[in-house]
Amino acid sequence: MSDLNTPAPEPDVPPLHTIPDTQRVPPPRRPAPPRPTPLRTVEDLPDGVVIALGVVFIGCIIAALITGVPELSAWARNHDWxxxxxxxxxxxxxxxxxxxxxxxxxxxxxxxxxxxxxxxxxxxxxxxxxxxxxxxxxxxxxxxxxxxxxxxxxxxxxxxxxxxxxxxxxxxxxxxxxxxxxxxxxxxxxxxxx
Incomplete structure (x- = not known):
């Protein structure tokens, strides 16, 4: 039982030495994961997305013209300038x-x-x-x-x-x-x- 309570002998540890800053080597850098390429032009978008955006844009323009132009002209006619x-x-x-x-x-x-x-x-x-x-x-x-x-x-x-x-x-x-x-x-x- 006395063998369990006695601590194990410590291994010989060499004395600590100070390393000059000129000899220090930084740890190797892990490479960053590759970034996805950003979309820069319309050519980078799929054709379906370009067509869908074009249809929505043209629809918004037509809706704005159909509803906005008569309202704007009526407002301008009745407004005091x-x-x-x-x-x-x-x-x-x-x-x-x-x-x-x-x-x-x-x-x-x-x-x-x-x-x-x-x-x-x-x-x-x-x-x-x-x-x-x-x-x-x-x-x-x-x-x-x-x-x-x-x-x-x-x-x-x-x-x-x-x-x-x-x-x-x-x-x-x-x-x-x-x-x-x-x-x-x-x-x-x-x-x-x-």
């Missing part, structure tokens, strides 16, 4: 009045400057939307700032803040097109030396 023309007149009439006041004595007429103002606005908006360059966007910002200033200056004192606010709102709505693709995220370029 004077708010849009009044909003545009609030901005354009103030700009025209500002140009009438401040072109006195110049060899160019206020009507010509007003046409130039409209042309520059349209060209800059379209150019900034298509080109997405710094120059057209900077011109668009200057154009909007000048427009808001002209509306502020030429509007009656009682409605000056409202007129300038309407000009800012119209300008920012159009800026969603002019500033398309603009990002405040910094671009980091990394150059490697060979």
């Amino acid at each position: 004077s708010w849009a023309t009044q909003w545009a007149a609030t901005v354009t009439d103030a700009v025209h009045a500002y140009l009438d006041t401040h072109t006195a004595g110049l060899p160019i007429t206020a009507t010509t400057v007003f046409v130039i103002w409209q042309a520059v606005g349209a060209a800059t908006l379209i150019g900034a939307w298509i080109i997405e360059g710094f120059g057209p966007r900077l011109t668009w910002l200057a154009y909007g700032t000048a427009t808001v200033f002209m509306v502020w200056d030429a509007s009656p004192a009682a409605g000056r803040t409202v007129a300038a606010g309407l000009a800012v709102i119209a300008w920012t709505i159009l800026s969603t097109f002019a500033m398309r693709g603009f990002s405040l995220r910094p671009v980091v370029n990394v150059f490697h030396r060979s």
Whole structure:
């Protein structure tokens, strides 16, 4: 019975040595399971799925046209659109009045400057939307700032803040097109030396 209670002798354990970091070998990496190839184009889908999606898409378009077009035209006919023309007149009439006041004595007429103002606005908006360059966007910002200033200056004192606010709102709505693709995220370029 005494043999059961005595512990077994421990085997000789060599002393622990510290291995320098330069000699350590990391354990081997297990390869990751292969990933399925993602679907990238329509050609990757089976033909039946493409046909089914096309039929559903065309059906949705037809249903939207059958029900939506009559409803939209009835709504547009019965809706009062004077708010849009009044909003545009609030901005354009103030700009025209500002140009009438401040072109006195110049060899160019206020009507010509007003046409130039409209042309520059349209060209800059379209150019900034298509080109997405710094120059057209900077011109668009200057154009909007000048427009808001002209509306502020030429509007009656009682409605000056409202007129300038309407000009800012119209300008920012159009800026969603002019500033398309603009990002405040910094671009980091990394150059490697060979």
